[in-house]
Amino acid sequence: MDERERAVVQSVPTGLYIGGEWREAASGARFVVEDPATGEEIATVADASEADARAAVDAAVAMQPAWAATAPRERGEILRRAFEAILEAQDDLALLMTLEMGKPVAESRAEVAYAAEFFRWFAEEAVRIRGDFYISPDAATRVLTTRQPVGPSYLITPWNFPLAMGTRKVGPALAAGCTVILKPAEQTPLCSLALASILERAGLPGGVLNVVTTEHPGPISDVIIEHPGLRKLSFTGSTEVGSLLMRKASSGLLRLSMELGGNAPLIVFEDADLDKAVAGAVFAKMRNGGEACTSANRIFVHRSIAEEFAGRLAAALSALKVARGTEPGANVGPLIDHDALAKVSGLVDDAVARGGRVMTGGARTGERGYFYAPTVLFDVPTTARVFREEIFGPVAPVYPFDDDDEAIRLANDTTYGLVGYIFTESLKRAVRTIEALETGMVGVNQGLVSNAAAPFGGVKRSGFGREGGFEGIHEYLSVKYAALNLG
Ligand code: NAD
Numbered sequence: 001m002d003e004r005e006r007a008v009v010q011s012v013p014t015g016l017y018i019g020g021e022w023r024e025a026a027s028g029a030r031f032v033v034e035d036p037a038t039g040e041e042i043a044t045v046a047d048a049s050e051a052d053a054r055a056a057v058d059a060a061v062a063m064q065p066a067w068a069a070t071a072p073r074e075r076g077e078i079l080r081r082a083f084e085a086i087l088e089a090q091d092d093l094a095l096l097m098t099l100e101m102g103k104p105v106a107e108s109r110a111e112v113a114y115a116a117e118f119f120r121w122f123a124e125e126a127v128r129i130r131g132d133f134y135i136s137p138d139a140a141t142r143v144l145t146t147r148q149p150v151g152p153s154y155l156i157t158p159w160n161f162p163l164a165m166g167t168r169k170v171g172p173a174l175a176a177g178c179t180v181i182l183k184p185a186e187q188t189p190l191c192s193l194a195l196a197s198i199l200e201r202a203g204l205p206g207g208v209l210n211v212v213t214t215e216h217p218g219p220i221s222d223v224i225i226e227h228p229g230l231r232k233l234s235f236t237g238s239t240e241v242g243s244l245l246m247r248k249a250s251s252g253l254l255r256l257s258m259e260l261g262g263n264a265p266l267i268v269f270e271d272a273d274l275d276k277a278v279a280g281a282v283f284a285k286m287r288n289g290g291e292a293c294t295s296a297n298r299i300f301v302h303r304s305i306a307e308e309f310a311g312r313l314a315a316a317l318s319a320l321k322v323a324r325g326t327e328p329g330a331n332v333g334p335l336i337d338h339d340a341l342a343k344v345s346g347l348v349d350d351a352v353a354r355g356g357r358v359m360t361g362g363a364r365t366g367e368r369g370y371f372y373a374p375t376v377l378f379d380v381p382t383t384a385r386v387f388r389e390e391i392f393g394p395v396a397p398v399y400p401f402d403d404d405d406e407a408i409r410l411a412n413d414t415t416y417g418l419v420g421y422i423f424t425e426s427l428k429r430a431v432r433t434i435e436a437l438e439t440g441m442v443g444v445n446q447g448l449v450s451n452a453a454a455p456f457g458g459v460k461r462s463g464f465g466r467e468g469g470f471e472g473i474h475e476y477l478s479v480k481y482a483a484l485n486l487g
Contacts, residue, residue, distance in 0.1 A: 001035075001042060001099070005326070008095045009190065014045040016052055016213065017196045019059035020206015026051040031215040033190060036102040036334045037324035037369040045189045048214040053223040056210040060152040060179040061229035063207035068149045068177040070205075075175055076126035081202040083119035086112060086167075086195075093163065093194060098325035100188045101162050102333035102370075103288055105325055115164035117452035118468065122171035125473045129176070142484035147477040149177035150255050151231030154224050156217070156245075157192070158237045159185035159336055160291045160392075165236050166192050168456070168467045169257075170199075170209065176476035178232070181210045181224055185237075187336055189213040225249055234475065235259070236293075238390075239416070239461045257465030257475045259457060261390045262293040262418030265411035266447070267433065268309060269404070270302035272423035276445055278312045281396070284421050284447030286320065286374065289332050290394040291340070293462070294419045294441075294449060297391050299398045300407050306400035310378045313396060314359035317374035322365055335370040335393055344372050344393035347386045351397065356380035361394070388414065404429065412438045417460030419449055440466075 001009070014030075015022040024030075029047040034040060048056075067075075086093065094108035103111070131146035153173050157165040166182060173180045184192035196211045214220045225233060225248050233249045235242050236259040249256055266284055268277045284296035301309045320331040335341045341364060348362055361375030377397040380386060386397050401407040411420055421443040422433045434442045440458040441449045450456060455469035465475050 001040075005095060005099055008092050009043050009099060011092065012043070012096065012190050012194045013197055014043055014193060016046045016048055016056070017193070017209070017211040018052065018056045019210065020200070025049050031186065033100055033187070035099050036336050039368060042099050043190060045193065045213045047216070048212045048220055050219065050223045053212055053220045054227065056181045056212045057152065057224055057227040057230055059207040059210050060181050063179045063205065064149075064152055067179050067205070067208050070177070072126045072129065075177065076123040078199070078203050079119045079123035079126065079171060079174060082199050082204075083116050083123060085198045085202055086116040086119065089198065093191065095326070096190055096194060097162050098333070100190050101159060102336065103325050104330040104333055107288065108325065111161055111164050114450065114452070115161075115167040118164070118167040118171040121452040121468065122175040122473065125172070125470070126175035129473065129477065140485070140487070142486055144482040144484055146480050148480055150476050150478050151178060152229055153178045153180045153232040153234060153476065154221070154230055155180050155182045156221065156233070156235045156237065157182070157184050159187040160288060160293075162188035162191035163195060166195055168472075169234050169236070170195070172467070172472040173234075173476045174204070174208065176473050178476045179208045181212055183212050183214065183217065183221065183224075186213070186215045186217065221245070222248065225252065225254070228252070231255060232476070234465070239463075242463060255478075257467070258463030259293070259465065259467060260461060260463035261416055262295070262458065262462050263297045263388070263390055263414040263416040264294060264419045264421065265437075266296035266299045266421040267407045267411060267423065268299070268301040268305070269407070269422070269424040269426070269429060270304050271425050271429070273425060273445070274305065274309065274312070277423035278309065278316060280421060280423060280443070280445065280447035281313055282316045282447070284443070285396045286317070286332065286394060287448070289335065291336065291392050295391065296396065296421060296447065298387060298410070299396055300401050300410055301398055303400040303402055306398060307378070310359055310376055310398040313398065314376040317376055317394070317396065318360040320374050322371055322373060324369070332374060332394060334366070335372055337370060340392060341370040341372060344391065344395060347389065347391055348375060348377070348395055351377050351380045351384040351386045354381050354384045356384060356397070382410070382413070390416070404433070408433060408436045412436075415461045416458070418458035418462035419443065421447055
């Protein structure tokens with residue numbers, strides 16, 4: 001690390017944030033955070049023990065009534081101040097993110113701005129929580145409905161978007177009047193700690209947000225989930241862990257939101273604008289180095305243009321600069337860790353063994369760190385692992401199709417259902433495909449759907465619940481109905 005990098009890391013508190021205080025773990029344990037570009041240690045952070053986990057929920061439970069009673073405007077204004085503070089700190093936060101997660105600084109800056117938007121959006125939504133009042137059909141009762149905060153919520157986030165996955169949960173929860181315990185991924189705890197410190201300075205009362213970092217997410221989460229005061233679990237991560245946590249949350253009947261894995265199709269119809277389609281595919285595949293739940297995993301192109309498209313995609317991907325995210329001009333950073341690199345290599349090797357053709361890439365790169373070359377595969381059979389499994393890396397398999405029905409059938413031939421992308425100049429074809437895709441979201445002639453003002457989420461094994469948009473705050477509210485007899 002150079003001097004500036006060290007200074008940015010050192011500016012972040014590395015203890016647990018519980019009840020408005022920064023403290024070491026009860027056991028005194030800490031764990032290492034490494035730079036995936038070099039494998040070097042950049043910091044250590046507190047490794048929570050079970051007693052700390054209990055204390056974090058106790059703090060959230062104790063503050064719940066006061067926070068729910070805080071005026072919505074005040075809750076909104078704290079979020080609004082934090083929105084501004086995040087943007088003021090954009091350069092430092094972006095560098096911090098790159099150091100712990102690896103993505104190029106330009107992408108980190110974009111994530112910081114995206115993350116901040118959730119606070120601006122939910123600052124505005126905090127004051128628009130509405131109920132209803134009406135006369136029952138038999139005129140005997142007045143129906144009064146109101147929305148109340150669900151209560152203390154446990155928020156678990158992944159490493160791939162270290163700041164935005166946190167603000168996308170913390171924003172609506174705080175706006176709704178819920179207190180929270182945030183547990184970031186063990187690979188990337190620093191951005192969440194920096195976020196807590198920003199919210200603290202923005203005037204958030206102690207105990208409303210509690211941050212628990214740990215290298216042992218299973219046992220620590222068990223303690224939190226089993227706490228009788230907890231009311232909700234919101235999880236973003238793999239389908240496997242999401243499904244395990246649903247089972248655990250069933251004993252306390254917790255409210256759930258599940259943002260899980262994806263296996264996104266990207267369909268290029270024969271009438272597509274090819275320039276737009278190639279640019280969209282590059283973005284949908286390469287944003288975050290392919291380490292995104294929304295990443296285009298299976299690219300279906302009409303047979304008449306498939307090989308030309310794959311060639312153009314290969315040319316675009318091979319022009320990307322793969323380097324440590326802090327290097328000027330870097331387009332693609334390292335994968336998160338050794339396991340991720342082994343998984344991506346394994347998927348490509350399997351596809352090649354089954355007859356897939358490598359049009360560019362196809363191997364790891366760099367002398368250290370976890371870099372993999374942007375890769376385009378062609379002629380891969382749909383029996384290959386890469387067709388079924390989430391790739392989570394810079395690998396783009398291109399599959400030809402013959403007609404629209406086949407494209408839609410292939411696109412839906414997956415257990416996942418997060419997002420699909422389509423490229424066509426025909427409105428009729430676009431609407432028909434939007435309706436036929438078994439996904440929660442569709443990008444039409446664009447490779448990006450993420451937007452704080454829109455409802456993000458999936459169907460099938462990509463989960464349920466929505467983050468962002470008008471829907472996002474409802475994940476943290478429950479409806480109360482009162483029957484008024486005025487007779
Ligand atoms: P992961 O499931 O391994 O980990 C996610 C989080 O769960 C981390 O905080 C981790 O510490 C925690 N965790 C792991 N095991 C746990 C356990 N037994 N009990 C409690 N918590 C546990 O996923 P990951 O590798 O960090 O993230 C990648 C996955 O996240 C991909 O599948 C990706 O598609 C998904 N993702 C989904 C969305 C979405 O919005 N749908 C967004 C980003 C990432």
